[in-house]
Amino acid sequence: MDRRSFLLAPPALAMGSLVLPTTSLAAPLAIHSKTQLLPRSGTGPRIVICGGGWGGMTAARYLRKLIPNADVVLLERNPTFWSGPMSNKWLIDIVDTDFVQHDMLSPANRYGYTLINTTVNAVERHIKTVRTTHGSIDYDYLILAGGIRNAYDAWFGNDRAAAEYTRMHYPNAYEPNAEMFAVKSKLKNFKGGTIVMNLPPPPHRCPPSPYERACLMAWHIKKNNIPGKIVILDPKPNIAPIGEGYRAAFQELYPDIITHVPFAVISEVDPYNKRIKTAAGDFDFDDAILMPPHQASDMVWYADLIGKDASGKPTGWADIHPRLFTATADEDVYVIGDAMGFISDQFGHYPKSAHVAHAVAKIMAQNLAERVAGKEVVPVLPDNLCYMMVNGDPQEEISVVFEYELDATGKVLQTQIDMDVRSADLVAEDFAWIKSRFDDFL
Numbered sequence: 001m002d003r004r005s006f007l008l009a010p011p012a013l014a015m016g017s018l019v020l021p022t023t024s025l026a027a028p029l030a031i032h033s034k035t036q037l038l039p040r041s042g043t044g045p046r047i048v049i050c051g052g053g054w055g056g057m058t059a060a061r062y063l064r065k066l067i068p069n070a071d072v073v074l075l076e077r078n079p080t081f082w083s084g085p086m087s088n089k090w091l092i093d094i095v096d097t098d099f100v101q102h103d104m105l106s107p108a109n110r111y112g113y114t115l116i117n118t119t120v121n122a123v124e125r126h127i128k129t130v131r132t133t134h135g136s137i138d139y140d141y142l143i144l145a146g147g148i149r150n151a152y153d154a155w156f157g158n159d160r161a162a163a164e165y166t167r168m169h170y171p172n173a174y175e176p177n178a179e180m181f182a183v184k185s186k187l188k189n190f191k192g193g194t195i196v197m198n199l200p201p202p203p204h205r206c207p208p209s210p211y212e213r214a215c216l217m218a219w220h221i222k223k224n225n226i227p228g229k230i231v232i233l234d235p236k237p238n239i240a241p242i243g244e245g246y247r248a249a250f251q252e253l254y255p256d257i258i259t260h261v262p263f264a265v266i267s268e269v270d271p272y273n274k275r276i277k278t279a280a281g282d283f284d285f286d287d288a289i290l291m292p293p294h295q296a297s298d299m300v301w302y303a304d305l306i307g308k309d310a311s312g313k314p315t316g317w318a319d320i321h322p323r324l325f326t327a328t329a330d331e332d333v334y335v336i337g338d339a340m341g342f343i344s345d346q347f348g349h350y351p352k353s354a355h356v357a358h359a360v361a362k363i364m365a366q367n368l369a370e371r372v373a374g375k376e377v378v379p380v381l382p383d384n385l386c387y388m389m390v391n392g393d394p395q396e397e398i399s400v401v402f403e404y405e406l407d408a409t410g411k412v413l414q415t416q417i418d419m420d421v422r423s424a425d426l427v428a429e430d431f432a433w434i435k436s437r438f439d440d441f442l
Contacts, residue, residue, distance in 0.1 A: 037073075037116060037135040044069035045140035045372060048130055050120045050299050052076030052104055053176065054083075055337030055357035056145035058441040060113040062365035067372055072113035073139075075132060079117055080104060081442065082176035084206060085354045085434055088213045091184050092220050092392055102442050120146070123303035125330050141368060142333045144305070144318070145361070146297030148175065148205050148352070151316065154293045155269045166271040170290040174205050186287065187217055192227040193286030196276060198266060201235045203317070203349040204294040205338055208400060211239065211246045212388040213289070218254040219392040230257055231285070233264035233278055242388065245398035245420035249390040294352070296339035305329060307341045317341035317349070322412060323379035325364050334368070336360045347414040351384045351402060358437055359383060381405065381412065387430035390422050397426035 040046055047063055047070050049056045060074045083100045090100050108115035122131035129138050150172070152163035171179035195217070199210050214230050221228040239246045239260060250258045261280050268277040269290065276283045295316035300306060305327045307319030318335040319328045322343045327333040335341075337357035343350055350356045359382035370377045384402035389395065401417040419426065 035135040037118075037132065037137040038114065040071050041114075042069050042071040044071065046071040046073065046138065047141045047143065047368070048137055048139035049074045049143040049145055050123075050130060051145035051147060051297065051337070052078070052081060052115070053145060053147055053337065053357065054354040054437075054441075055147075055361045056143070057081065057104070057107060058358045058361035059143050059145060059336060059365055061107065061111045061441045062362050063368065064112045066365050066369035070372075073137060074108065074113055074115050075118055075120055075130065075137070076104065076115065077117065077119040078176060082180065083354070083434075083438075084174075084176065084209070087173070087180060088209060088216050089389055090180070091187055091213070092216045094216075094389070094392065094395070102438070107442050120299045121302065123299060125303060125333065128332070140332070142303075143364070144297075144299050144303065144333065144335045144339060145337045145357070146299045147338045148294045149297050150175065150291070151293045151295045155266070162269075162271060166269065166290055166292075170271060170288040172289050172291040174291060174294070183289065187220060190221070190226060190228060190287065194229045194231060194284070196231045196233060196283055196285035196288040196290075198233040198264070198276070198289075198291055199235060200291045200293045201265070203352055204291070205352045206354070206386070207351055208241050208246075208386055208388050210291070211242075212390065214258055215246070215249050215254065215388075215390040216392060218257040221257055222254065223392065228257065229259065230254075231283060232258065232260045233266065233276065233280070233283065234260060234262050235265045237262050241386075241400045241416060242398050242418045242420060245388075245418060245422060246390070248420065249398070249422065253391055294338075296335075296341070300335060300339050303327075303330075303333065305333065305335065315341060323381075324367060324377065325360060334364050336364050344412040344414070346411065350382065351386070353384055353386055354437070355386065356382055356384050358441070385433065387426055387433065389427065389430070394424060395427045396422035396424055397430055398422050399426050399429075 044067055049059050052074050060072050063070055063072050081102045081104050086095050086100050089095050104115055118132040118134040120130055120132050129136050156162040171182045173179040173183045197214055214232050218230055250260055264278040264280040266278050274285050296318050300318045305318050307315040309315050318339050318341045320335050320341055325334050325336055327335055338352040363380045367377050381404040387397050387399045389397045399419040403415045405413050407413055
């Protein structure tokens, strides 16, 4: 089947309510206007950025700084910015909503780029045009920073009713939308039973964060004396990253609550009868947080920039230059953030994290500025840093650092450093880290 025939419209962000439209984003039925969104401004190139998350907003800020005469336009479907980092802490009220949700218009005015709230539903690279629900916009350079999509079709094929039922009843909140409020409400109203939480197969968004969510949900269950269990279905053979740190947290803090099941590759999901079949056995549940495989966001598919494996099948991720972040098929299109594809045969993909999205956005902006100025483009490698809270009282965290270097052949190599001993000092570092990043682009 044509995978695009299955795409589900993303839920709208609604404060305190769950809005889950059932409209399909199938390409033949896409609704868009050919009206031009806005005339060009400035004397430099027009740079259109699709997606206003960590990568997109950082790119907009730095492109305006590094190419002052550029006409920078940011297209984002959500009316506010929602941070994935700290959202698990928000679930248990360590931080409040104002900490993770931010106005987008103020930074646009502060840094001098144009923000348009709209949905991208077509990219016509042959005429350098992006189609949206509110009109069309042309570009000289295009930045795709749309993050991920939940590939429910990997579980349900063309059964859209099952996919929609799963999304509504067992949301995972790994895209920035109203599902976050649904998951929080689910946790607050949980009276007991078994919660199943699965991890998608790698690569997926923020690799260590599902374990963090399990720990903080378990802390809530423990604190409130709820007769509940959490079963983590992990397709990997071991907990990773920060394996020893999470293993210690599971065993020492939540031995009667959390069960980690390795090799749990999912073969079937039955949301109606609350049952999941995996290579490690079958599991019934009272409630669940269900994460289908992650793929690059819809806009990368619309732009026909998804890579292919050796057999010619779509990889699900953008085919890009591993150091310049340009699309292999179109050097005037850049892909940054979680949608990025294969980087190195040593480790595969960069971690699909906010830290990497922010770092790559700044690198890309510098690369494009050098290119526009007619200078030699000097590629730079990013880094990655993730802090994960495992205990709510006392507040304790573990963390992981990824460092990158080039070998003699120019291949990118990764070194992973796990901080497995949970510590209150890492909590302070975490809050200092996110403040520095928010101050940089919000």
